[in-house]
Amino acid sequence: VWLNITFFLIFLFFAGSFFGYYDITLPSSIANKSSKAEDAGGIIGIFFMALTLVIVSFSCTGPILGSLLGSSLTGSANIPMLLTYALAGFGFSWAIVFGLLALFPQALQSLPKSGGWMNTVKVVLGFIELGLALKFLSKADLVSKTFFLKRELFIAIWILISIGLVLYLFGKIKFPHDDKNAKISMTRKIIGVLGIGFIVYLVQGLFPSERPKLQYLSGILPPINVSYLHKEDDGILGMHPSHDYFEALEIAKKENKPVLIDFTGYGCENCRKMEEFVWSEPDILPILQNEIILASLYVDDKEALPESEQTSIDMGNGQKKKVKTIGDKWSLFQQINFNNNSQPHYVLISPDGKVINTPVSGYMPKEDFKAFLECGISYFKKGK
Structure with missing residues (x-):
């Protein structure tokens, strides 16, 4: 119970960082020391170059890896294999990017510059973190048998989170690092339309039916008997x-x-x-x-x-x-x-x-x- 509640609070903290209200960074002194060690050259120099990159990019990768660790520790998956695949994927993706740039240095000029699109990605991840946080709170609620966060309340909160995401994607709400006069790209509009479809899908779960609904979210939502529509003795x-x-x-x-x-x-x-x-x-x-x-x-x-x-x-x-x-x-x-x-x-x-x-x-x-x-x-x- 306490582990799930802890990760619920951590995910809320991560979401605030993605929204741009604060940054999660490691002390600059660590990055400076690691950067100086790059002068050693050879394999040791390469190691400290990579370490410096990890430290500098921590504000972006930290919440994602933290989410991964939280899911593995409180889930029923095979933890060693999950972490092996996920962390190997992180390392492999970095290796591919820098390996290709080393082979084709001219490609560096054509890479997209960080800016509005990167902030949009972070804000979208922030909304996803909020949804995931609720999953941890639900598990704590179920195991402790308080049954406060019933199925319909969970769905209603997810609907509100999804509405917030759609409004953001269509430019109706802004966050601290957003460009005030940024144009809404076609990609944002498409994702926004998909978000509307997801809201319509979620709304089904608020109404009674003979067969369980929202089956694709089974295991994430509270069980069908933890519900306002069903009595405890049903x-x-x-x-x-x-x-x-x-x-x-x-x-x-x-x-x-x-x-x-x-x-x-x-x-x-x-x-x-x-x-x-x-x-x-x-x-x-x-x-x-x-x-x-x-x-x-x-x-x-x-x-x-x-x-x-x-x-x-x-x-x-x-x-x-x-x-x-x-x-x-x-x-x-x-x-x-x-x-x-x-x-x-x-x-x-x-x-x-x-x-x-x-x-x-x-x-x-x-x-x-x-x-x-x-x-x-x-x-x-x-x-x-």
Whole structure:
């Protein structure tokens, strides 16, 4: 929660810098020392030339790289690979530019000069930073279970941010570093029209419907059940999953149905995509509603367990894991029983606690998820 709130505030700070209200720069003394070290020549001189460039361009690249780090630390992506690709991309792009300029020095004269267009790019990035900041605040809101930032409020704020962006692109509002009499280029007008289209797309999410809307923003927006249009007891797509495996097992015994364990998380983006893209499909939803007992176990639930249930579990190799929260309990339950720690992770269990068929993980096409369900349910009904 606190990490997401911290990045929310940092992204707001980055946005203010992009808008031109202040600059994020490193002390000039660092740049001066690095510049002097360039005289060493050879590889060392090249290194300090590159370092000086990094320091001088920090005000532009800092917010972008900061955004990248924030997304990787609070997201569910593969952090090492994400950072490797992104930072390698930064280095490769710089290398291409300066490599080509070294080979073709005359091209330097034809490069566009910094000025109004560069400031426009920064301001547009500022609006994007505001939108991303809201995503971090939403995650903190969901994990803490305050549910203040509901789906419609999130969409409404994004609409206001998008309106601000469109007005800026058409020259109706200005920021400190904008040219007062600058002409609006065709590129700005085209992006502005696209912005209007995005606003129209977002407006759909403010009205009730039988099927979830704004599916392309699944995982970014709050879940469909965290909404002013749905009561808290409406559940997910009209379903009321149990949040306790053992409770679900007792219900399954009474109704003679298999249990679908849904290892999920409040901050899990692929979980939301599965719910809105796949679960809501007309040939999937009836299966979930009628053929199984759904147990949604949140591995990031920060609510404390009763003291009698708080304990330490020996994980082997002398390592012990403390179980203090509901999320700790179900996360370890998943790791120990299914040797898996990814979400979503789906397991079909018989009422006597046996795994019916091979569990599946991650976001998957509707056909694959349907085959998984039908295979397990058919196998269970045959009494094998």
